[in-house]
Amino acid sequence: MDLQQMRYVVAVAETRNFTRAAERCGVVQSSLSHRIAALERELGVRLFARSSRRVEPTGAGEAFVAAARECLAAAERAAADAAAATGVVRGRLAVGVIVTTAAVDVPELLQRYRARHPDVRVVLRSGRSDDLVTALREGDLDIAFLGLPEGERPSGVETVVLDHDEHVLVVPAGHRLAGASRVTLGEIAEETFVDFVAGTPARAQSDRAFTAAGLVRDVAYEAGVVELIIRLLERGLGVALLPSAYIGPLAAENPALALVPVVDGPHRVEYLAWSRFNPGPATRAMLDVLGVRRAGDGPQGPPSGTPGRRPPGTP
Known part of the structure; x- marks a missing residue:
């Protein structure tokens, strides 16, 4: 078993199609199918129920996919940590944002981040504040810009008040x-x-x-x-x-x-939020760009002079 086989299985589970999974992974379908079949023989279980029109994970397949995602994330984190030890930030940064974010000019922020860390692949997702907080807790997002009613604070994540x-x-x-x-x-x-x-x-x-x-x-x-x-x-x-x-x-x-x-x-209060669980090098680099102090860095407060921040508009 190797990481590439895990990537193939996850791709098939997410696309429900061997052809689309092969396209996503950049391989021919016959190669992907052969590697998955070899893995099934090694494990002694069927990971997918196949027909001429449908592909679905079996119970064993769903269990395998959940663990495979964790393994792939750990491998990605290991590579990013190794690169960070040499002073190079790599990996993936998943950013969530509400559409009415105003405390920070997010496109300008991402432009500056990319200029500093060109080896990081940044992905952006917009959504509701509650959904973004859930994604942070589940590890689907690394950092997010939120807006919540006054007196309500995100739970289970680290936060800094932006405005x-x-x-x-x-x-x-x-x-x-x-x-x-x-x-x-x-x-x-x-x-x-x-x-x-x-x-x-x-x-x-x-x-x-x-x-x-x-x-x-x-x-x-x-x-x-x-x-x-x-x-x-x-x-x-x-x-x-x-x-x-x-x-x-x-x-x-x-x-x-x-x-x-x-x-x-x-x-409303605008927050910057990120996962409490050992943020990776790409997340730490974004917090540094924003001027945010992390736990262990000393007293934490709102970013001072956050680059790209716009003053509140006045009617």
């Missing part, structure tokens, strides 16, 4: 409140709202603020991405509450939108 922000009311330019100096939640509770999908951290920030104020609102339009929320607002279909640091710069360039401060509106 505190408040939501503003976003309305179409012709809306009756477009010129208001400020509003309260009570004054806007009867409006038709556009918001993120119920149950997500991004939605919870506004829901909790209205609940705390004893108010009920109508969320008629739910969207999974902020771009759709903005397009719905531009069409005059409703109003929204969005983080000021994110929406401020966008609204300044969009005459179809107006921002109004909310006296008792939602607040």
